[in-house]
Amino acid sequence: MVKQLSLILILAFFALVLNAQEDSETLEVSRIEVNNYTWKENRVSTNQANHSSFEILNNEFENAHEVTEACLSCHTKRDEEIMATSHWNWERSEMLEGKGAVPVGKKNILNNFCIGVAGSEASCMRCHIGYGWKDQSFDFDEPRNIDCLVCHDNSGTYEKAKGGAGYPSPTVNLNYVAKNVGLPKRENCGVCHFWGGGGNNVKHGDMEIALIDGSRELDVHMAIEGEDMSCVDCHVTEKHQMAGKLYALSSENKDRATCEQCHTDSPHANQTINDHNLRVACQTCHIPEYAKANGTKMIWDWSTAGVLDDEGNPIHESDADGNHNYLSIKGTFVYDDHVTPEYLWFNGIANHQLITDKIDTIPVQMNSLDGSYKDKGILQKSLHPSKIWPVKVHRGKQVYDTENMTLIQPKLWSANKGDSAYWMDFDWDMANKAGMDYLDLPYSGNYDFVETEMYWPLNHMVAPKEQSLSCKDCHTRNNGRLAALNDFYLPGRDKNKYLDGFGIALVVMTLFGVLAHGSIRIFISRKNS
Amino acid sequence: MKQVYIYKFFERFWHWMQALLIGILMITGFEIHSTYNLLGYETAVNVHDISAWAFLVLIVFAIFWHFTTGEWRQYIPTTKLVKAQVDYYLFGIFKGAHHPTKKLIYNKFNPLQRIIYLGLKVLVIPVQVISGFLYLYFHYPLKGFELDSLELVAIFHTFGAFMLLVFVIAHVYLTTTGHKPLSAIKAMVTGWEEMDDETIRERMADDIEIALLKTKSQFKGGSGESEILDNALTTAQEKAGIKAILKDNKFRDAISSSGVGYFCISKEGNYLEVNDSWAKLYRYESQKEIIGKHYRLSRTDEDFADLEKSVEKVLQGETINHGEVKRICKDGTFGYHTLTLAPVVTDGNIIAFEGFIIDTTDKLLAEKELLKKKIRVEEKLRSKNT
Structure with a gap:
């Protein structure tokens, strides 16, 4: 009876345990499962109209505005869609903590690269999807000002002029470009987004021209020998509104393009790893390093700018990799490649140091990412718990008003000398005054340079899975990736030194006691025999 | 061993x-x-x-x-x-x-x-x-x-x-x-x-004491018998230091399936009471067949002398935990069991003695078979060598 009971218990035990094991061994599928995505081999070239046969595009265009008119003659009302986008307005209203609803965007937010666009529009607006934004007089309600081609050019020949306030180069054949339009490709987005900060990969660190024909090692999604995805495959677009946002400029946790939209929040066979997604962003493990092809700017010190050569001409100096390390117009730089990200808690909400804000922390936090281990998302600022994110931190030193204690927007660019533009005249005081006057903001006349930090959450250059982080990269005693993120207890990294000391002492004492006891027993029994 | x-x-x-x-x-x-x-x-x-x-x-x-x-x-x-x-x-x-x-x-x-x-x-x-x-x-x-x-x-x-x-x-x-x-x-x-044998003997003694309970639970009749057992139980409990255990019904049930035989014999040597298990071990069809008969029936002549000596001691007030003994069953076959003997005291006078037996026949027979086999093998080896 007892024996039967035992047998039943034992058999049931094994049945339960083995069954549980089977469940946990969900076989990994040969290809990653994704939602809302069409595999490359299943894509059909969309039924895009062949624009080359359209008569209206054969008439020689006098200027770029005429191209836009031609586009809008068929694509009616698209101008209204465009005019509702941030790509057009370079600002939108966002809630900033402690500041309420504020219009923020490239129009008015300062960074610690080229600082800001105000006063230098004619140059900066080379990256605006419009024609003619050279100063504050630009008409945002004029549909003819829209530049359709910069995004839709599939000919690869379209180019905006330097210092041309967004107009194309005179060399561009507008008719040829207009006949070869289509969905935006990586090149279209990249022409601005790869070149932010005045050079390839300067700003983001994870977005640069190498992605146009990149390898799988560089980025699993965009690799040409792989899925060859375009930007808009993830940055899903409806009515010209593109999903995704950049926290250098925006603040609220909305309209984001996420990994989960294709991969779900539990893409791994291992549940423990899926659980990490509650508090660890996909990017943290899957973007182990950035700037994997070309270097990215890590430090920009404006305070050294202005040194000219004997003839009074600006100096260019480059480091061994060919990256600038000194420019008279901009100061000193440090580039780096294959950079390990820094890791921060982030709940999707950012704040910004506005030009009107007093400086109260040094380094000045140009944009601050909100979040902490204890931020659970509920009844707090964001609906989602903070997650650990990989971030590029760009450190700088830039001009500020020592009396008003605000950052300064200097006027940097002008086509001519004597216009107070720093890049022409190398006079900070004049440039500061011109820039602040342009914005109708006070400038005391006293300035210095202050250290700044800016945070760029990383999203691109997703590594092949075999290169993603493994447990020990973080769950390790010393020098792990998360060594600096210590507002929480991380198994494998943290321990209670008193408990461990006590435990080890206890174990050692027990071992010693047992050995001593045993030795005495052996000794005495030998003696007796 | x-x-x-x-x-x-x-x-x-x-x-x-x-x-x-x-x-x-x-x-x-x-x-x-x-x-x-x-x-x-x-x-x-x-x-x-x-x-x-x-x-x-x-x-x-x-x-x-x-x-x-x-x-x-x-x-x-x-x-x-x-x-x-x-x-x-x-x-x-x-x-x-x-x-x-x-x-x-x-x-x-x-x-x-x-x-x-x-x-x-x-x-x-x-x-x-x-x-x-x-x-x-x-x-x-x-x-x-x-x-x-x-x-x-x-x-x-x-x-x-x-x-x-x-x-x-x-x-x-x-x-x-x-x-x-x-x-x-x-x-x-x-x-x-x-x-070692000494430990086993002690262990058995203790187990038997605990087994008292089983027998007690089998007595449904007179209060006198129950009293006798109560006394014995108390002794056993004290000795084993397991009061909490013995009070529990489940535990008694566990003991009741252990097949421990109980007997009570008058000062004169006649069986007053035996339980079912005892009767089975001695191959009697019912307890009545043995009640009133002398315990001499239970031993060979040479073993009886041993038992008598023990009984004498018990009647003087001693409690004895016996090792293994040989019994004669009703049909004349032999069996083996361990044995305890304790006096039954009423009003300060020893009026009877009682005890428990645990059968060890199977084990002993198995050991004997093993021994026989061993001897056979040894003999074979010897004959081969010579």
Whole structure:
């Protein structure tokens, strides 16, 4: 009876345990499962109209505005869609903590690269999807000002002029470009987004021209020998509104393009790893390093700018990799490649140091990412718990008003000398005054340079899975990736030194006691025999 | 030397499974704690998780087993003899003294074991299970039930791990303090523990005393008989120090299936009372056949003299735990059993004596067969050699 009971218990035990094991061994599928995505081999070239046969595009265009008119003659009302986008307005209203609803965007937010666009529009607006934004007089309600081609050019020949306030180069054949339009490709987005900060990969660190024909090692999604995805495959677009946002400029946790939209929040066979997604962003493990092809700017010190050569001409100096390390117009730089990200808690909400804000922390936090281990998302600022994110931190030193204690927007660019533009005249005081006057903001006349930090959450250059982080990269005693993120207890990294000391002492004492006891027993029994 | 069956089948399975799982959990757990690198962190975590679930299932089964079999009573703590035990491990063991406690079927743990094992069961393992669950499911501060920090959980879990490690070291060492260095481990593997004759005799005596209960529960009739047994019971209880156990019905039932024979014989030597088991062991069809007859019937002539001497002593007030004796059954065949004899006292006068018998015939016959075989083999070998 007892024996039967035992047998039943034992058999049931094994049945339960083995069954549980089977469940946990969900076989990994040969290809990653994704939602809302069409595999490359299943894509059909969309039924895009062949624009080359359209008569209206054969008439020689006098200027770029005429191209836009031609586009809008068929694509009616698209101008209204465009005019509702941030790509057009370079600002939108966002809630900033402690500041309420504020219009923020490239129009008015300062960074610690080229600082800001105000006063230098004619140059900066080379990256605006419009024609003619050279100063504050630009008409945002004029549909003819829209530049359709910069995004839709599939000919690869379209180019905006330097210092041309967004107009194309005179060399561009507008008719040829207009006949070869289509969905935006990586090149279209990249022409601005790869070149932010005045050079390839300067700003983001994870977005640069190498992605146009990149390898799988560089980025699993965009690799040409792989899925060859375009930007808009993830940055899903409806009515010209593109999903995704950049926290250098925006603040609220909305309209984001996420990994989960294709991969779900539990893409791994291992549940423990899926659980990490509650508090660890996909990017943290899957973007182990950035700037994997070309270097990215890590430090920009404006305070050294202005040194000219004997003839009074600006100096260019480059480091061994060919990256600038000194420019008279901009100061000193440090580039780096294959950079390990820094890791921060982030709940999707950012704040910004506005030009009107007093400086109260040094380094000045140009944009601050909100979040902490204890931020659970509920009844707090964001609906989602903070997650650990990989971030590029760009450190700088830039001009500020020592009396008003605000950052300064200097006027940097002008086509001519004597216009107070720093890049022409190398006079900070004049440039500061011109820039602040342009914005109708006070400038005391006293300035210095202050250290700044800016945070760029990383999203691109997703590594092949075999290169993603493994447990020990973080769950390790010393020098792990998360060594600096210590507002929480991380198994494998943290321990209670008193408990461990006590435990080890206890174990050692027990071992010693047992050995001593045993030795005495052996000794005495030998003696007796 | 003799073998005594101590650990039942499931008990042994449970013990070794638990040993295996605790070992795995310990090895992987300390790797997760970054104490060393062995299997790789991910493997360690996965193995730790799976073993934790297996352990949980095992715990559920073990709890079920402990309660259905009543074995949980083995863990009721007692302070009796603790000091003697400590003295033994600190001094006596070096002088070759006997361990102050005995290992019995109904009382197989000594007081230290009871305390330590109970501590493991109700303290350390629950702490590990609960903190392990918190580790698995509530490690992130999230909505609902949540933890603001994993630190406290980690402290408890690590503390439990150290306790278990210390326990394992001491436990493994103490297995060597048995009759022979490996006899305790051998017993845990086979269930049979090697004991010397003296220990077995003591063990049997104790088991018989506990078995008194069974007989008592079989008496349904007169209050006089019940009283006799009550006295005997009290004696046995006091001796065994297991009052809490004997009061329990389940335990009595367990004893009632053990087949212990009871007899009560008058001062003059005539059977007053025997129980069912006794009658069966002596191959009587009913108890009535023997009542009123003399106990001389139960022995061969030469053995009877021995018994008479014992009875004399018992009638003087002594209690005797006999070793193995040979009985003559009704049909003239022989059987073997162990025997206890105790006086029955009423108003200060010994009016009868009573006792219990536990059959050992099967075992003895088996041993004899083995011996015969051994002799045959030896003879064969000898003839071959010559």
